[in-house]
Amino acid sequence: MNKKRFFATVAALGVVTIGLSACGNGGGSDSSSSSSSAKITAVGSTALQPLVEKAASNYQSQNKGVNISVQGGGSGTGLSQVQEGSVQIGNSDIFASQQSGIKASKLVDHKVAVVGMTPVVNKDVGVKNVSMDQLKQIFTGKITNWKQLGGKNEKITVVNRAKGSGTRATFEAAVLNGETAVKSQEQDSSGTVQKIVSTTPGVISYLAFSYVNDSLQALSIDNVKPTDANVETNDWKIWSYEHMYTKGQPNKATKEFLDYIVAKKQQKGLVKKMGYISIHDMKVSKDANNNVTDNKN
Amino acid sequence: MDKDNIQVHLMKSSKATREDYFGKTICYLCIGLITVLVGCILYFITSRGIATFTQNHVKLGQFLSGTNWNPGVLDSHGNPEVGALPMIVTSFGVTILAALVATPFAIGMAVFMTEISPKRGTKLLQSVTELLVGIPSVVYGFVGLSVIVPTVRHIFGGTGFGILSGTLVLFVIILPTVTSLSVDSLRAVPVHYRQASLALGATRWQTIRKVVLKTATPGILTAIIFGMARAFGEALAVQMVIGNAVLMPTSLVSPSSTLTSQLTTQIGNTVMGTMQNNALWSLALILLLMSLVFNLVVRVIGNWGKHKYES
Numbered sequence: 131m132n133k134k135r136f137f138a139t140v141a142a143l144g145v146v147t148i149g150l151s152a153c154g155n156g157g158g159s160d161s162s163s164s165s166s167s168a169k170i171t172a173v174g175s176t177a178l179q180p181l182v183e184k185a186a187s188n189y190q191s192q193n194k195g196v197n198i199s200v201q202g203g204g205s206g207t208g209l210s211q212v213q214e215g216s217v218q219i220g221n222s223d224i225f226a227s228q229q230s231g232i233k234a235s236k237l238v239d240h241k242v243a244v245v246g247m248t249p250v251v252n253k254d255v256g257v258k259n260v261s262m263d264q265l266k267q268i269f270t271g272k273i274t275n276w277k278q279l280g281g282k283n284e285k286i287t288v289v290n291r292a293k294g295s296g297t298r299a300t301f302e303a304a305v306l307n308g309e310t311a312v313k314s315q316e317q318d319s320s321g322t323v324q325k326i327v328s329t330t331p332g333v334i335s336y337l338a339f340s341y342v343n344d345s346l347q348a349l350s351i352d353n354v355k356p357t358d359a360n361v362e363t364n365d366w367k368i369w370s371y372e373h374m375y376t377k378g379q380p381n382k383a384t385k386e387f388l389d390y391i392v393a394k395k396q397q398k399g400l401v402k403k404m405g406y407i408s409i410h411d412m413k414v415s416k417d418a419n420n421n422v423t424d425n426k427n
Numbered sequence: 428m429d430k431d432n433i434q435v436h437l438m439k440s441s442k443a444t445r446e447d448y449f450g451k452t453i454c455y456l457c458i459g460l461i462t463v464l465v466g467c468i469l470y471f472i473t474s475r476g477i478a479t480f481t482q483n484h485v486k487l488g489q490f491l492s493g494t495n496w497n498p499g500v501l502d503s504h505g506n507p508e509v510g511a512l513p514m515i516v517t518s519f520g521v522t523i524l525a526a527l528v529a530t531p532f533a534i535g536m537a538v539f540m541t542e543i544s545p546k547r548g549t550k551l552l553q554s555v556t557e558l559l560v561g562i563p564s565v566v567y568g569f570v571g572l573s574v575i576v577p578t579v580r581h582i583f584g585g586t587g588f589g590i591l592s593g594t595l596v597l598f599v600i601i602l603p604t605v606t607s608l609s610v611d612s613l614r615a616v617p618v619h620y621r622q623a624s625l626a627l628g629a630t631r632w633q634t635i636r637k638v639v640l641k642t643a644t645p646g647i648l649t650a651i652i653f654g655m656a657r658a659f660g661e662a663l664a665v666q667m668v669i670g671n672a673v674l675m676p677t678s679l680v681s682p683s684s685t686l687t688s689q690l691t692t693q694i695g696n697t698v699m700g701t702m703q704n705n706a707l708w709s710l711a712l713i714l715l716l717m718s719l720v721f722n723l724v725v726r727v728i729g730n731w732g733k734h735k736y737e738s
Contacts, residue, residue, distance in 0.1 A: 202695075203695045204694075204695025204696045205695075205696060206695060206696040206697045206698050207695045207696075209698065210698040210699055213698075229698060230499060230698065230701050230702075230703070231697075231698030231699070231700055231701035231704070232698055287586050292671075292692040292693055292696060293497075293499075293693060293696065293703075294499075294693065294696030294697055294703065295696050310500075313672060313673065313674055314672050314682070315586075315588060315670040315671055315672045315682045316671040316672060316673075316684075316692060317671060317692070318671075318691070318692040318693075318695075318696075322572070322667060325572060325573075326572070329573075329576075329577060330576075330577075330580070330586055330587065333586070
């Protein structure tokens with residue numbers, strides 16, 4: 131008897147829950163202004179993830195019927211998932227054509243922000259400026275001591291990003307000129323790199339601007355400082371777009387969300403606040419082959 | 428009429444029988460589902476893992492003995508650079524060293540818990556080991572990164588990242604596994620063994636060393652193997668302190684990379700079906716085969732134990 135009553139209660143509760151949630155959904159879509167209960171999933175780049183997450187939660191509070199879920203997983207994951215059609219948006223730090231195994235012609239590129247990256251070193255090395263050529267020689271293993279750059283007599287330890295990561299692809303395209311990086315430590319998370327560089331003597335690595343803080347020394351290259359203004363004019367060469375790819379043209383709900391991120395208001399506010407650079411401020415553009423052209427034609 | 432009714436009633440299965448069938452069906456369904464699931468996992472990893480050899484035409488010998496890991500890049504002979512040896516060596520290195528370091532501590536704790544201070548000691552150490560199990564491995568990794576790596580760098584030089592730091596982190600992670608399984612095997616030693624030994628005039632220490640530990644040896648070996656399996660598969664904590672450089676380890680403090688740490692750092696950056704992705708699945712296949720080997724070893728030890736002490 132007791133058992134029966136228990137199951138009956140569970141079943142009743144289940145029915146009530148389903149009923150309530152159905153009502154909740156119905157109410158939600160009624161009050162929504164534009165698209166009715168659309169579901170958007172964005173997967174990929176961990177560098178872009180914080181921005182999309184914040185934008186999504188702001189967007190959802192204004193458009194009740196839209197349900198956006200944002201996940202990380204890396205640029206490769208984002209691109210392959212959107213290519214397979216299992217998600218609506220694939221976030222990536224790199225152009226789809228740069229990723230092997232992706233048919234870029236099937237995907238539509240939506241550039242939502244720009245990210246600048248800078249080499250960072252441990253504070254104790256005593257070097258604040260390097261030339262682009264010296265930087266290349268450090269990462270290809272030809273310069274191995276900070277003494278050679280006028281710093282402390284200390285071995286250089288290179289911490290690279292994981293092979294195939296968007297940050298690494300951007301950095302190598304700008305710095306290495308097609309040469310192979312020295313075999314070294316690899317880390318896949320910006321947070322870990324930040325921690326390692328700040329605590330380990332003699333270490334050099336590279337990070338997005340938003341991860342640089344007082345515990346690290348950002349290097350200038352050829353006396354150009356890593357600032358947003360220098361990225362906008364391409365005086366600072368190490369930067370990339372943050373892409374949100376869709377398979378073919380996006381559907382209505384997805385398009386509205388993408389338009390929301392690209393809109394002036396978000397670009398001036400949220401994008402800047404989160405440490406990215408607005409695409410509207412860029413005075414140059416870059417294509418997948420790293421050719422830079424002036425925007426004012 | 429009445430007779431028929433009784434017959435029908437007797438021929439019908441009773442409520443208890445029906446419940447019995449119902450329970451059995453659920454049981455078999457679950458078992459079937461799990462079996463199918465395991466089969467699918469085995470098939471999926473194997474089919475993906477051998478694609479490197481069947482589709483990309485990498486030679487198995489080259490894969491197992493090569494030291495250059497750069498899938499997607501071709502070497503001077505036009506072959507893909509997929510040599511997994513540095514990762515295999517490092518994985519075994521940290522696993523074996525961690526087991527070597529953890530075993531004396533685990534056995535010490537187990538003996539203390541079962542033989543020396545069975546009541547209070549057991550309670551205290553039991554809660555300690557349970558606490559250690561409950562801590563997620565990312566926390567161990569972070570502690571390793573903030574405490575062990577700088578300490579190792581201070582004492583042994585290098586950058587601090589490497590097999591030694593990995594070993595120290597894994598030691599704490601596998602300690603509870605090895606300890607609790609050792610405790611079980613020590614408890615399984617019959618009391619009359621101890622009583623007989625003591626009655627013959629052996630001291631407590633002699634009894635523990637020559638009777639209890641000897642009898643429990645197969646169980647303790649199993650415990651160590653389980654600990655090693657745990658260490659071999661641990662990804663996150665090791666990844667944070669090992670350095671992730673696909674280099675042959677030259678010393679205990681040179682950055683290197685385990686199979687799992689390569690897998691976790693790379694898998695998000697590759698696309699299904701490409702060479703880079705297939706190469707990672709091959710690493711996963713090695714991990715799978717190793718866990719099968721560990722299971723097999725446990726079986727063999729179990730049989731040997733039965734043979735030695737129960738016949």
